[in-house]
Amino acid sequence: MVNAELLKLAERFHGHICPFLVLGLRASEIAFEKLGLIKPGVYETISEDIVAIVEANNCFADGVQIATGCTLGNNSLVYIDLGKNAVTILKRYSGKGIRVYIDAERLDKYIPREARELFHKVVIERRGSREEAEKLNEIWREIGLKMATLPEEEFKITEVEVTEEIERAPIFESIRCSRCGELAMSTRVVYIEGKPYCLTCAGMGTNAVIGRGIVTGVRTPYRISKVEK
Ligand SMILES: [Zn+2]
Ligand SMILES: [Zn+2]
Known part of the structure; x- marks a missing residue:
């Protein structure tokens, strides 16, 4: 118990x-x-x-x-x-x-x-x-x-x-977004005209866990309204 x-x-x-x-x-x-x-x-x-x-x-x-x-x-x-x-x-x-x-x-x-x-x-x-x-x-x-x-x-x-071995979390290199300047995992970076962007700055959707489960194509649901130092 x-x-x-x-x-x-x-x-x-x-x-x-x-x-x-x-x-x-x-x-x-x-x-x-x-x-x-x-x-x-x-x-x-x-x-x-x-x-x-x-x-x-x-x-x-x-x-x-x-x-x-x-x-x-x-x-x-x-x-x-x-x-x-x-x-x-x-x-x-x-x-x-x-x-x-x-x-x-x-x-x-x-x-x-x-x-x-x-x-x-x-x-x-x-x-x-x-x-x-x-x-x-x-x-x-x-x-x-x-x-x-x-x-x-x-x-x-x-x-x-077990029919498929579950992978251990791999380590990916980080790439700096050319717009917001933040680091993002290389697998979550897109290149537009040769420059790297995070998915938020690129305005692209990604996978997210929300109430109903795992959903694809979810865009970052906010935008930065004020930069705090
Ligand atoms: Zn960015
Ligand atoms: Zn509960």
Whole structure:
């Protein structure tokens, strides 16, 4: 079961306790146990030979990052845009891993009708009062904490075999944009009439993770209005 310290850390990171945050913690823990990996403590780091794959960018993904120590920033987290609540933990070079999937419909029995109705009103229809939002947060937290001890049987757990080795983050040289003067990774620089430009200055789109997942052709959604020294 997910320990209190991990829950606290997850809450600070994610901003609130909710069911899918805790499910991300619990699913990661199950995968670690199956692989015989040591559960990372709050202050411990884990070997970078472990890769976590998440399939959606939601609360669950935050739980995974906290529980596994595989994060967006340390390049041990891979986000594949499949829109599912699952985590796969791979041990690099072992060729093996464990995938843990949770089916939201299986959770219905843990979520009281009142909570579902309130969720609909506050989150989906966005017409709840402040009190109702707070009440929802309270119930949500309570259900979230229950997920810390969710039995293994509620998850779908499968062994996986690695078919493609995941690359380690390569290091690219930096090129200075001839317009803004900032350095950008060479793979994100374009040349116009022989001069290098960053994608922002070139007004070009690139890939971005936004609410709905990974989207291509996203342009930098702001422009510099004032230069601070
Ligand atoms: Zn959440
Ligand atoms: Zn530029």
